[in-house]
Amino acid sequence: MCYSAQIRHDYARFVRAYGAVIDIAEFVRLYWDRAQGAKLKIPKAMDAAFADPQTDEERRIAAWIGQYDRGQATLLEQEVFKQRKRLADAERALQRRTTKAATESRRIATAKVEWALGKLADLRRAAVTDEDARIFPGWYAPVIVMEHGRRVVKPMRYQCRLPGKPSSYDRQFPGCYNARRDNLEGFWKGAFGVSHAIVVLNAFYENVSRHRVEGRELGAGEKEENVVLEFRPRPVQDMLVACLWSQWTDPSGKEPALLSFAAITDDPPPEIAAAGHDRCVIPIKPEHIDAWLDPSSSKDLQRMHAILDDRERPYYAHRLAA
CATH class of the missing domain: 3.90.1680.10 (SOS response associated peptidase-like)
Structure with a gap:
């Protein structure tokens, strides 16, 4: 497969x-649906094809891509803030006493911060890989x-x-x-x-x-x-x-x-x-x-x-x- x-x-x-x-017209429909909240999985490379729009339709698509990327960036930034707070709470708890719960919370928070920062970097990167x-x-x-x-x-x-x-x-x-x-x-x-x-x-x-x-x-x-x-x-x-x-x-x-x-x-x-x-x-x-x-x-x-x-x-x- x-x-x-x-x-x-x-x-x-x-x-x-x-x-x-x-x-x-089909590309316009697809990107409009995503801009309206449809959970569609579109690779960054497809988005990048509209980075230099030449027509009105392409400019609309580029604007919707920018809107979507900004929304995703906001969600990721919120996740980083949330997990950094969780990490700080776990670190404070571990200073008082080592527990399995605090150790696991620190591990999970650290991994999620790293993941979200990686996604943010990918989102903001202009070059296509x-x-x-x-x-x-x-x-x-x-x-x-x-x-x-x-x-x-x-x-x-x-x-x-x-x-x-x-x-x-x-x-x-x-x-x-x-x-x-x-x-x-x-x-x-x-x-x-x-x-x-x-x-x-x-x-x-x-x-x-x-x-x-x-x-x-x-x-x-x-x-x-x-x-x-x-x-x-x-x-x-x-x-x-x-x-x-x-x-x-x-x-x-x-x-x-x-x-x-x-x-x-x-x-x-x-x-x-x-x-x-x-x-x-x-x-x-x-x-x-x-x-x-x-x-x-x-x-x-x-x-x-x-x-x-x-x-x-x-x-x-x-x-x-x-």
Whole structure:
């Protein structure tokens, strides 16, 4: 499963490299919803794409991002103040007498102050890092689809909610950010051959058991330990990862519309299997982009499978994620 991924977020590059136009209305809607209090997870790298706004829509988005960041900064500053007071209280208590409660309170307060200060630093940092472009299930990412014969970039949630399903579906099936290839014509039949997309990734991350990474069996009495591996293609390149997507609407009109997607995964190449993981995303070749994005043009599922078979096959170098 693609536990998390590092997205390509430069919209100018989408236009230049992939001939895609930006659905600015969807970006306006997304950022407006967050400005109104919707709890949406948008990576800093997506925000940074609007740091130099050129149009009225982009300027509105930039203003909402600034408003949101100021609100987050205030919450973090309040948390720092609260935890510093808790730390001071614990220190005073420990000067009188060492207790387990005061020692634990000092430990927790110290950790929370450090966490909040780190978040504040990240919030105020202008430069974008690789970590800022990383998404997790439930986060938003720019995704390429075909609309009226054009490649279009839309913001979508990385966890697909298929049409006709209730919003509770997200909790019942939290793994719907991963569309297994061997189930495309089963669970995903409503999207496969109907609504295809591409997300441009530079890397992806997977949860793997440490003993599998080390190529050994668990020792006697040893508990299984999880580590996160980062996989990057070599040579360095953008990966045009095959996805399915959905435009969900609530029949009652009580809940907001949702654009969401899932990455298709398949059996891994040897180097990923050797690292202890059993799934891999599918980067398609550039010459297949239009055929993949517009499956209705052929209505041939075998042709779609052929595109997935004729994939890019880079070598995936891995390391422990930071």
